[in-house]
Amino acid sequence: MAERRLLGLAVAALLAAVAFLAIGLRGNIAFVLELRLLKLAALVQVGVAIAISTVIFQTVTGNRILTPSIMGLDALYLFGQMLMVFLLGGVGYVALDPQLKFGMEVLLLMALAAALLLPMLKSRLDMGLMLLAGVVFGVLFRSLYSLLARLIDPNEFAVAQSASFANFNAVRTDLLVFAAIVTVIAAIIAWRARHVLDVISLGPDTATGLGVGWAGTVTGLLLVVAALVAVSTALVGPVAFFGLLVAALAERIVESRRHGLLLPAAAFAGIIVLVGGQTLFQHALGNATALGVVIEFVGGLVFLLLLVLGSRK
């Protein structure tokens, strides 16, 4: 039953990709196809990266309404961008080799996420404390970001700002290959850890009783999450509620919290929403509005809905 629904999701994702490539194909077909393929690859990657990172994060924290971005991971990334603009100037920032810069950012984000979260993990992990700290970190980095934004001159601000809004029309295809490698490796790790993730969802005591080393496993998983967040934020910018939307959607469709089903379902849901939504906006609605805005709107509604439903239980 659940397997059949998963298959349905896979087919829908494939259809969305085909529609994205094929609809309105005219003129220099080879040129258009190449352009669209690049963009498709980026969208698929972002969808998969956000979906997997959100599912892992929710499992580790044992909380269904948290996402890495609510915890301030992408605020950290953006603060890093702004800091670089501040230190190097707008011209220096743009002149950086994108691949090198990106590689450094991924490593830095992983290191920072580990540095902030590890002390709490070591002392047997008080989850409530960790989440509170995450939210506070998020506010801190956003505030520092705004502070720097007020200090730099408007031209440089424009450079930094272009990195701070989700934009699915102008994806960074120059980073594609590098990002693809990170995403694929992270996805493989997540898939291989699917049974361990099931056990992790039972909480630290039961997981330890069943022979899963809690602190080590959770640290590894958080590093994977940090890498995935860096990839998706670098490619399209921050999206707060997209992960929440696809994780909630996937869980309702396959009606299971088993990661062997949930991880692929969330990844397919991510592809369907992003690629399908982008196709719809480009061709049916004539780019009347930005997909990012709509996803955030719907995702925000889902967030509120989960809050209300959760409190009623």
Add this chain to the structure above:
Amino acid sequence: MIRIENVSFKHRTTPILTDITLTIPKGGVVALIGPNGAGKSTLLSLVARLHPLQTGAIEIDGLPVNTTPGRELAKVIAILRQDTTVASRLKVRELVGFGRFPHGRGRLTEADHAIIEAAIAQFDLADLADRFIETLSGGQRQRALVAMVFAQGTDYLLLDEPLNNLDMYYARELMRSLRKVADEKGKTIVIVLHDINQASAHADRIIAMKAGRIVADGAPAAILTPDRLETVFGFPMRVETIEGKPFVLHQL
């Protein structure tokens, strides 16, 4: 054999356990009793390596708990904690199946499925096997958790107040199941109990704790005397002997 040597444990500066030395030989049912805050749960957690050991040493069948890999220990010892919370959207059969995780890292063989079904049958969960955990009552959930711990198939079982939420029928059934696996399969069961009469009826040995120390240790008949009970719990109570077993009338 579980060997506990000179174990002390502090939560920040508050001592929880002071210099516990205890040997539990293989086979049999051992009941841990004592007032709230005596350190019973902490002792079980330390044996099951849920808390890091601060001082002293604990060995299970010669495996030191602080250095043996978690995977290896999970095949030897299983623990059921008090008030375990369970993630939602999980069916009873899936939860019981997690008990097999230490053996196949999540891949279930035919033999695993047979063990899971046996545990489900043993705890009367057949009708509930395909229900989601969050739709169950507290007692039903408790039975599912006990079934999971049983399915783990370890020689040592640590159960922290497993009778919580169970009605009289299932409390008695659980104690009888424990007695049976101890007698027939030679398993060692250490169980924290607040119902002293269950301990009297089913345990081979009772260990009484108070304020982080062991204050009495022996067969039920030797421990359940008015004097001993008063030193442990701090108030006098009547003890009657029925069918050769002491029963405590602490409600009077």
